Amino acid sequence: MIRFFKSLYLTNRTYYVLGAIILLFFISYWIVALYPFIWLLCIGIFIIFAIDFAALYGLKDGIKGSRELADKFSNGDYNEVQIRLENRYRFRIRTEIIDEIPYQFQKRDFNKTLTVDAASQTQFTYQLKPLARGEYKFGFLNVYISSRIALIKRRYRFEKEYLVKVYPSFIQMKKYDILALDTRSYILGVRKTRRIGHTMDFEQIKEYVTGDDVRSINWKATAKRGSLMINQFQDEKSQPVYSIIDASRVMKMPFNGLSLLDYAINSSLSFSNIAIRKQDKAGLLVFSNTVSSFLPPMGKRSYINVISETLYNNKTAFLDADYGTLYAHVKQKITQRSLLLLYTNFEHFSALERQLPYLRTLAKKHMLVVIFFKNTELDSLINLPGTSIPEIYQQTIALQFAQEKKRMVKELQKYGIQTILTTPQQLTTDTINKYLEIKARGIL
Numbered sequence: 034m035i036r037f038f039k040s041l042y043l044t045n046r047t048y049y050v051l052g053a054i055i056l057l058f059f060i061s062y063w064i065v066a067l068y069p070f071i072w073l074l075c076i077g078i079f080i081i082f083a084i085d086f087a088a089l090y091g092l093k094d095g096i097k098g099s100r101e102l103a104d105k106f107s108n109g110d111y112n113e114v115q116i117r118l119e120n121r122y123r124f125r126i127r128t129e130i131i132d133e134i135p136y137q138f139q140k141r142d143f144n145k146t147l148t149v150d151a152a153s154q155t156q157f158t159y160q161l162k163p164l165a166r167g168e169y170k171f172g173f174l175n176v177y178i179s180s181r182i183a184l185i186k187r188r189y190r191f192e193k194e195y196l197v198k199v200y201p202s203f204i205q206m207k208k209y210d211i212l213a214l215d216t217r218s219y220i221l222g223v224r225k226t227r228r229i230g231h232t233m234d235f236e237q238i239k240e241y242v243t244g245d246d247v248r249s250i251n252w253k254a255t256a257k258r259g260s261l262m263i264n265q266f267q268d269e270k271s272q273p274v275y276s277i278i279d280a281s282r283v284m285k286m287p288f289n290g291l292s293l294l295d296y297a298i299n300s301s302l303s304f305s306n307i308a309i310r311k312q313d314k315a316g317l318l319v320f321s322n323t324v325s326s327f328l329p330p331m332g333k334r335s336y337i338n339v340i341s342e343t344l345y346n347n348k349t350a351f352l353d354a355d356y357g358t359l360y361a362h363v364k365q366k367i368t369q370r371s372l373l374l375l376y377t378n379f380e381h382f383s384a385l386e387r388q389l390p391y392l393r394t395l396a397k398k399h400m401l402v403v404i405f406f407k408n409t410e411l412d413s414l415i416n417l418p419g420t421s422i423p424e425i426y427q428q429t430i431a432l433q434f435a436q437e438k439k440r441m442v443k444e445l446q447k448y449g450i451q452t453i454l455t456t457p458q459q460l461t462t463d464t465i466n467k468y469l470e471i472k473a474r475g476i477l
Contacts, residue, residue, distance in 0.1 A: 042186040044179060050078060085182040088124065095122045096149075098176045098191040100132065106169065106197055107204040109291050109299055111160040118156065118176065120149040126178045129186075133172025135197075137165065163199040164290040166298075166345055171195040201344045202299035205461060206337075209303045210310065237265050272477055273330040273369055274308045274315055274468070276301035279377035280347065281321040281354035286378065286406075288457040293406055297376035298344045300461040304374065306337050307465055311472070316371075317343060322352040324362045330371070356391040363395060372400045372477050374464065379405050382437050385444065393448050400477045402451040402467055409456050411435055 054075060061067040089095070097119040106112040120126055130145040138161055149155050163169065174192040179185065238254050241261035254262035278284075278301060284294035305315035309332055316330035317340055326347050328340060354377070363373070373395065379385045395401050414431035418424070438454055445452045451471070455463040471477055 040188045042177065042188060044183050044186055047082075047184045050184070054078070081182060082184050085180055085184045088122075088180050088182075089178065089185065089187040092121060095187075096120055096126070096128070096176060096178055096189055098130075098174055098189060100171070100174050100192045100195070102171075102195075102197065104197065105203075106161070106163050106199045107202045108163055108166050108199050108295060109202050110204040111162050112204075113158050113160055115156060115158045116145070116174065117154065118147065118149055119154045120151060123151050124180060125150050126180060127183070129177040129179075131175040131177070132159075133175070134161065135169035135171060137163065137167075137169055164295075165292075166199050166201065166295065169197045169199055171197065198345065200341055201295075201302045203302070203341065205299055206303045206306050209461065209465060210306055238262050239265050271332055272313045273367070273371040274305075274313050275318055275330065275367065275371055275373050276305055276315070277318045277320070277359070277363075277373055277375045279321070279354050279375070280319050280325065280349040280351075282351035283354070283378045283380070283384075284376075285351045288406075288409070291457070293378055293457060294349070296457040296460050297404075298347075300464050301374070301376065302337070302341055302344060303461050304464050304468065305340050307468065309334060309337060315340065316367075318359075318362070319344075319347050319349075320354065320359050320362070321349055322355045323358060325349065327362070327366060329366075354388075356388045360391045360394060363399075367399070370399055370477070372402070372468070372471060374402045374404060374468075376404050379441055380408070380434070380437075382440055382444075385441050389444070389448075392445070392450060396448060396450045400451070400471065402453060402471075403445055404453040404455065404460070404464060405438075405441070406460075407438060407454060407456050408434060 054071065057067065057071045057074070061071055099117045101115040101117065103112065114132075116130060116132065118128060118130075126149055128147045128149055130147065132143055132145075134140050134143055140161075143159075145157060145159075147155060147157065171192070172194055173190045176189045176191065177186045178189065179187075238251055239262065241250065241263045245263050249263040249265070251262045251264050278294070278297050280294055284292060284297065286293050288296065301317065305317070308315040312332060314330035314332040315336065317326060317328040318324065319326040326343050328343055367373075375392075379388075392401065392403065411431040411434055414427050442452045442454050451467065453463050453467055
């Protein structure tokens with residue numbers, strides 16, 4: 034019985050009708066002749082109400098609804114949720130759909146109204162964009178139906194609580210996965226760079242043809258064959274590359290709702306996939322005050338799932354970064370010369386100076402690329418017209434911060450450390466560009 038009453042709702046039309054009847058009874062105090070007609074009107078409305086009730090509750094399962102969505106969502110991307118409805122009544126119904134969306138989206142106004150013909154089906158899709166990794170719990174799918182009379186509504190509830198995990202952006206990873214196989218990758222800024230010098234992997238000796246690099250001539254083979262022969266090299270493969278993610282408090286800074294840490298995690302997943310596609314070995318290291326996660330490099334395609342799971346499960350208290358611990362761990366665990374992509378952020382030159390000795394030591398043994406972020410919020414301040422003293426003051430401070438970022442780049446490059454100063458939305462593209470450049474130049 035309680036379940037029945039919870040499913041029964043009166044519409045606004047019912048309250049309007051009841052209000053009109055009360056008003057007529059009030060008027061009948063002065064116009065007595067209206068009194069019996071008002072009672073006849075009440076009886077008629079009651080009959081209509083009964084007909085509407087019988088129509089909606091005549092079938093036990095008059096409508097069927099379902100919610101279709103993936104087992105996991107991609108962080109920072111739009112993920113589709115599909116709602117399907119099947120009308121089993123013999124008349125057209127009006128539906129009002131309220132889906133209980135996870136609280137993390139802070140979306141409390143979801144309301145979709147549809148009209149479904151008799152004995153037919155319909156569907157619609159909406160999108161959700163999560164901004165943090167973790168578990169998201171969907172509630173019930175509530176469907177309120179009414180007939181053309183629309184004096185009452187009946188509520189149906191479908192799809193009990195459903196848990197969805199939000200992983201690092203695998204949608205972005207798949208996008209760059211396609212670009213890795215497409216020579217037109219320059220469309221999104223991913224470019225190839227002309228090779229300088231040779232790699233270390235020898236492939237074969239072949240006859241010289243016009244256009245070959247004369248520095249590759251094999252003089253011993255030339256003397257034996259009596260014609261010019263050259264050594265042919267191929268891209269060096271199976272080189273270890275590591276994504277090192279600073280998970281300290283400096284990476285808590287938000288940009289378009291997503292933290293810099295999540296941008297770095299999404300980028301490292303895409304980059305690791307590209308590296309494996311290029312037949313290198315991808316590894317992972319996440320640190321703050323301690324090293325929280327470490328994965329040795331591997332080149333198997335299935336290893337990207339291990340990296341994704343590790344990034345998903347990595348939690349941080351956003352403490353200060355300990356670069357001394359990072360250096361000690363790298364020295365102990367990474368013995369072969371490797372490409373280290375360090376995702377971090379420095380807002381002040383003094384912050385870089387404190388960590389520079391560790392970075393210089395790492396760069397002596399490995400190819401180190403330091404990736405940090407432009408503060409795009411400063412652009413609006415820099416472009417101010419500067420018509421008042423406060424605006425001029427803010428503009429000056431913003432310019433000072435912007436110049437410090439450029440100064441950091443020059444300071445790192447002075448010690449042979451590769452750098453990427455980028456915006457969060459261009460992070461993945463610029464990182465892959467740098468990787469392709471290093472591979473093309475053969476400097477690893």
